[in-house]
Every structure is written in C-alpha cells, then in structure tokens.
Amino acid sequence: MAEPAALEWSTDNCTIERTLEVIGDRWSLLVLREVFAGIRRFDQLTVRTTIPRQMLTDRLEQLVADGLLRREPYQEPGKRRRHEYRLTDKGIDLYPVLLALQQWGGTYLADPEGSPVEFVHRDCGEPVDLVLRCRAGHDVTDNRRVVGRMGPAARRRTTT
Amino acid sequence: MAEPAALEWSTDNCTIERTLEVIGDRWSLLVLREVFAGIRRFDQLTVRTTIPRQMLTDRLEQLVADGLLRREPYQEPGKRRRHEYRLTDKGIDLYPVLLALQQWGGTYLADPEGSPVEFVHRDCGEPVDLVLRCRAGHDVTDNRRVVGRMGPAARRRTTT
Numbered sequence: 001m002a003e004p005a006a007l008e009w010s011t012d013n014c015t016i017e018r019t020l021e022v023i024g025d026r027w028s029l030l031v032l033r034e035v036f037a038g039i040r041r042f043d044q045l046t047v048r049t050t051i052p053r054q055m056l057t058d059r060l061e062q063l064v065a066d067g068l069l070r071r072e073p074y075q076e077p078g079k080r081r082r083h084e085y086r087l088t089d090k091g092i093d094l095y096p097v098l099l100a101l102q103q104w105g106g107t108y109l110a111d112p113e114g115s116p117v118e119f120v121h122r123d124c125g126e127p128v129d130l131v132l133r134c135r136a137g138h139d140v141t142d143n144r145r146v147v148g149r150m151g152p153a154a155r156r157r158t159t160t
Numbered sequence: 161m162a163e164p165a166a167l168e169w170s171t172d173n174c175t176i177e178r179t180l181e182v183i184g185d186r187w188s189l190l191v192l193r194e195v196f197a198g199i200r201r202f203d204q205l206t207v208r209t210t211i212p213r214q215m216l217t218d219r220l221e222q223l224v225a226d227g228l229l230r231r232e233p234y235q236e237p238g239k240r241r242r243h244e245y246r247l248t249d250k251g252i253d254l255y256p257v258l259l260a261l262q263q264w265g266g267t268y269l270a271d272p273e274g275s276p277v278e279f280v281h282r283d284c285g286e287p288v289d290l291v292l293r294c295r296a297g298h299d300v301t302d303n304r305r306v307v308g309r310m311g312p313a314a315r316r317r318t319t320t
C-alpha cells in the first residue's frame with residue numbers, strides 16, 4: 001500500500017496544533033467555560049471547577065498573555081482593589097470551539113434528559129446550531145463529505 | 161455586586177466537561193488530526209508528531225475504548241498481521257471540533273500566507289466554513305450575540 005499523501009506534508013505551521021498550544025489543556029478550556037458563563041472573579045472560578053488555586057493563577061496568566069482574557073479592575077466597598085477577567089474579542093471568537101464541544105457532547109455523552117446548558121441567539125432566543133456550510137452554499141450534513149486538502153501555506157516535509 | 165447566576169447551577173453533568181475528558185488532551189487531538197488526514201498506522205502516526213511511542217499506545221487504546229477509533233486488521237506480504245486505526249462515526253462527528261480549532265487558528269495564529277490545510281466539500285470542492293445558525297434561520301455572525309442558558313438537564317448546585 002502506498003503511504004498516505006499527508007505524510008509528505010509538514011505540520012510545522014499547523015494552525016490546529018498552534019491552537020492546541022493555546023487552549024489544548026482541559027483546565028484552560030474549563031476556565032474559559034466559566035468566563036463564558038459570566039463567572040469572572042478568581043474565587044468564583046474555583047466554585048464549579050476543582051482546579052487547584054496555583055493552577056488557576058497560572059492558567060489565567062497564560063490566557064491573559066495569549067490575549068484571550070483581559071483584566072478589569074473592580075473594588076468592593078472596604079476592600080482592596082482586585083481584578084476580574086473578561087473575554088477579549090479573540091476569546092469570544094472561541095465560541096464555535098465551545099459550541100462544537102458542547103454539540104458533540106450533547107450527542108454522545110449527555111444524560112437522557114439532555115444538556116444542562118443550551119446556547120441561544122440573544123436577538124430571538126432560538127437555540128444556535130453549528131452548521132458546516134461550503135462556499136457554494138451547501139449545508140454539509142454528513143461529516144464524511146468533508147475532506148482536508150493542502151492550503152496556501154502548505155509546505156513539504158523535510159526529513160531530517 | 162450580585163453573584164453571577166451561573167454559580168447557582170451544577171456542572172456535574174456538563175457535556176463540555178465530559179467531552180474534554182475524552183479529547184481534552186493535546187495528544188489525543190493531534191492523533192485524531194493525523195487519522196483525519198488519512199494516517200492510520202502506528203509507525204506513521206509518529207512521523208508528523210513528536211508523541212512518545214508509549215503515549216501513542218495509550219492514547220490509541222483510549223480512543224478505541226471511547227469508541228472514536230476502531231481497529232482494522234491489515235497484513236503486508238511476508239509480514240505479520242497488524243492493525244490500523246479508522247475513525248468511527250462517533251469519531252468522524254468530531255469534524256466540527258477540528259474545524260472550529262482550525263478556523264480560530266486560521267484567524268489568529270496562521271502564517272501570513274494562510275493555513276497549511278483547508279477543508280472542502282467533497283461534492284463540489286468548495287471550502288467548508290463553520291457557521292452559527294439559530295433555529296429561526298439567522299446566521300449569527302457576531303459571537304457576542306450568543307448566550308448560554310439553562311437546558312433541559314440543568315441542576316441546581318448543592319453546596320457541600
């Protein structure tokens with residue numbers, strides 16, 4: 001059997017791999033889930049996750065450094081000034097990743113009653129689905145009809 | 161300031177968290193990337209990843225146990241019978257997750273020339289985009305117009 005064609009191509013500039021370097025860690029995504037849910041303060045971020053505090057500190061710092069979260073100061077009466085965490089546009093743009101995880105989990109791992117959370121369109125209240133659509137305007141409902149091919153930045157792999 | 165409403169709700173049956181238990185690991189997703197790219201055999205799976213062999217063994221076993229991959233026997237002339245790995249339907253249904261990671265990476269982390277890979281519709285060859293669409297038929301182009309709310313399986317959090 002011939003070798004798979006993909007083996008000839010480099011993954012050095014793979015954008016999936018680069019994305020996983022930023023969020024390919026269960027804790028980072030769980031912290032983001034919480035911030036997407038409107039939970040923004042350090043102590044609150046420990047309530048629904050079992051993340052160790054030092055890990056949370058590290059992950060928040062990294063998510064800020066990567067530009068997914070930004071720090072916003074707040075101060076409660078009689079207390080010292082603190083920071084809460086807000087999603088940047090770059091962070092908000094992870095919504096499709098979150099939805100893709102949730103949609104797959106809803107299909108394969110949900111309790112019989114369904115999912116605990118659903119995502120809806122603010123403007124009309126209807127549930128939001130993630131749809132694959134090609135630029136000829138077709139909805140691609142069968143995932144086996146999708147295929148990868150070399151893009152503009154494809155590079156041959158150099159064997160070293 | 162009032163506490164965020166989300167804190168009242170349990171994440172015990174969160175389908176995002178359950179999904180991350182299955183694929184929330186950089187190596188699992190990189191192995192899946194390779195299988196999606198048509199790379200199916202153990203030795204080939206080590207070519208474009210730096211995954212240690214024992215880790216690959218473990219990850220493949222777990223991905224089979226979780227029903228994302230299945231083993232298919234093959235035999236080359238004069239060699240012993242081996243197995244290759246194929247995506248099950250459950251595995252193929254992770255395409256939106258892969259596309260979501262790739263789309264975000266393409267926006268924020270790609271080289272100036274673009275992405276090394278693009279995903280296209282087999283039937284017409286046109287690139288496939290991931291679109292958020294609500295059930296009233298609106299394309300949701302601004303991710304800030306999406307919001308989570310309690311779904312059918314939402315449970316109150318019990319503080320222990």
